[in-house]
Amino acid sequence: MWTNTQNKALKARAERVIPGGIYGHESTRLLPADFPQFFRRAAGSRLWDVDDNEYIDYMCAYGPNLLGYGNGKVEAAARAQALRGDTMTGPSDAMVRLAELFVDTVTHADWAMFCKNGTDATAMALVCARAYRQRRKVLLAEGAYHGASPWCLPQTAGGTAEDRAHIIPFRYNDLASLATAVESAGDDLAGIFATPFRHEAFSDQYLPDAAYAREVRRICDERDALLVVDDVRAGFRMARDCSWSALGVRPDLSTWGKAIANGHPISALLGSDKARDAAQRIYVTGSFWFSAVPMEAAIATLHQIRDTDYLERIAHTGQLLRDGLEAQSRSHGFTLRQTGPVQMPQIFFADDPDMRIGYAWTAAAIRRGVYLHPYHNMFINSALTPEDVALTLERTDDAFAELRKTRNGLPAQGDTRVIERIRRAALASVPA
Numbered sequence: 001m002w003t004n005t006q007n008k009a010l011k012a013r014a015e016r017v018i019p020g021g022i023y024g025h026e027s028t029r030l031l032p033a034d035f036p037q038f039f040r041r042a043a044g045s046r047l048w049d050v051d052d053n054e055y056i057d058y059m060c061a062y063g064p065n066l067l068g069y070g071n072g073k074v075e076a077a078a079r080a081q082a083l084r085g086d087t088m089t090g091p092s093d094a095m096v097r098l099a100e101l102f103v104d105t106v107t108h109a110d111w112a113m114f115c116k117n118g119t120d121a122t123a124m125a126l127v128c129a130r131a132y133r134q135r136r137k138v139l140l141a142e143g144a145y146h147g148a149s150p151w152c153l154p155q156t157a158g159g160t161a162e163d164r165a166h167i168i169p170f171r172y173n174d175l176a177s178l179a180t181a182v183e184s185a186g187d188d189l190a191g192i193f194a195t196p197f198r199h200e201a202f203s204d205q206y207l208p209d210a211a212y213a214r215e216v217r218r219i220c221d222e223r224d225a226l227l228v229v230d231d232v233r234a235g236f237r238m239a240r241d242c243s244w245s246a247l248g249v250r251p252d253l254s255t256w257g258k259a260i261a262n263g264h265p266i267s268a269l270l271g272s273d274k275a276r277d278a279a280q281r282i283y284v285t286g287s288f289w290f291s292a293v294p295m296e297a298a299i300a301t302l303h304q305i306r307d308t309d310y311l312e313r314i315a316h317t318g319q320l321l322r323d324g325l326e327a328q329s330r331s332h333g334f335t336l337r338q339t340g341p342v343q344m345p346q347i348f349f350a351d352d353p354d355m356r357i358g359y360a361w362t363a364a365a366i367r368r369g370v371y372l373h374p375y376h377n378m379f380i381n382s383a384l385t386p387e388d389v390a391l392t393l394e395r396t397d398d399a400f401a402e403l404r405k406t407r408n409g410l411p412a413q414g415d416t417r418v419i420e421r422i423r424r425a426a427l428a429s430v431p432a
C-alpha cells in the first residue's frame with residue numbers, strides 16, 4: 001500500500017530550514033502536494049522513496065541515470081578510485097584519459113575541460129565564445145534552459161537587466177527571428193547557443209529542421225563567431241556523439257553534464273581546435289573540478305556508451321512505452337501529445353488547458369509505483385527492460401481507469417498561477 005507519511009513529515013521539516021522546502025528544478029511547489037520529494041535508495045530502473053514505496057523511475061534523476069542506477073562497472077571504477085583518493089592537490093591521470101576518450105568519441109571535439117554541473121559548462125562556453133574574438137553578444141533561444149546563472153536565469157527574482165545586457169533572444173528553429181537577432185548583434189557577435197532539440201518544461205518538444213541547424217553553422221562561420229550545442233540534457237541519449245551529429249552539423253563548442261558519468265558529479269566543455277586558444281586564455285576552475293572519482297566513473301560510462309547497445313535499447317523501450325500509452329489512452333477516451341525523441345518522453349493531455357488531467361494521471365501513476373512527471377520531459381535508462389514497460393503499462397492502465405471515473409470533478413493542482421505564467425512563457429517562445 002502506497003503511503004506518504006515520512007515524505008510529508010520531511011517536507012514540513014524542510015520548510016523550516018530550507019527556503020521553500022526545496023529549490024530549483026527539484027522544486028515541488030508546482031507539483032501535487034503528495035508527490036514524493038525525498039528518496040532513500042535507487043537501483044537499476046527502480047527508485048524507493050522515504051516511505052519505502054518502490055517506483056519504476058522515468059525521471060532518472062532528471063537525466064544523469066543513463067545505464068541504470070548503481071551500474072556495476074561505473075560503481076566499481078568509482079569505488080576503486082575512492083580508495084586511492086578523490087579530491088587531491090591535483091587531478092589523477094584519469095583527467096587525461098577522460099579527455100582522450102571524449103576527443104575520440106565526439107567528432108567535433110579536439111579538447112575537453114571538466115567541471116561539475118551543466119551550469120559550469122555553459123558558463124565556460126559563454127566566456128570562451130566571448131574570449132574567442134573579444135566580442136560580447138550571445139544569442140539564446142527564448143525560453144531555452146542553459147542553467148541557473150544570472151546571464152541565463154529563467155526567473156527574474158534577483159536578476160537584473162544588466163546581467164543579460166549582451167544576451168539577444170530569438171525563436172528556436174525560426175530562421176527569420178535568428179536573422180534579426182544576428183543583425184542586431186552587428187559586428188559584436190560572440191556566439192550562438194543551441195539546445196539539440198526544443199526540450200523545455202511545460203511545452204511540447206520538437207526537433208529543429210536540419211536547414212535551421214545548417215544556417216546557424218553558416219552564420220557562425222560567416223561572422224567568425226562560435227556555435228555552442230548545449231548537450232547537457234540530451235547528451236548521449238540521442239547519439240554516441242554530439243546530438244547535432246545526426247543533422248550533419250558540428251559545433252565549435254559543446255556542453256555536457258548529467259549522463260556522462262551515470263550520476264557522478266562531473267560536466268564538460270568540449271571544443272574544436274578553432275576555440276582552443278580562447279579556452280586557454282579564460283580563467284575557469286573550482287575546488288572540486290579535478291576530483292578523480294567522477295572522472296573514473298565517466299571513463300567507465302563512456303566505455304559502455306561506445307561498446308554496448310545501450311542506445312538502441314533505450315530507443316526500443318522508449319518506443320514500447322510511447323506506443324503502449326498511445327493505444328491505452330485512446331482505449332480510455334483520452335488523447336495524449338507525446339513529443340520529442342522516445343528516449344526523452346514529454347507527455348501532455350489534449351484539451352487540458354490547466355493541466356489538471358495530466359497532474360491527476362501522473363499522481364495516480366505515482367500511487368501505483370510508476371514515477372512520471374506532469375510537465376518536465378522524462379528520461380529512459382538502459383536498465384529499463386521491456387518487462388518493466390509492460391508492468392508500467394499495467395499500472396498506467398489502472399491510472400487511466402481511475403482518471404476516467406474522476407475526470408469531471410478534478411481539482412486544479414500545484415500553484416496554478418505560477419503554472420499559468422510558465423506555460424504562457426513557454427507557448428510564447430514556440431514558433432507558430
Ligand SMILES: Cc1ncc(COP(=O)(O)O)c(C=O)c1O
Pocket residue numbers: 116117118119120122145146147148195230231232233234257258
Ligand atoms: C540544456 C541544459 N543546459 C544546462 C543545464 C544546467 O545543468 P545543471 O543543472 O547540471 O547545472 C541543464 C539542466 O537541466 C540543461 O537541461
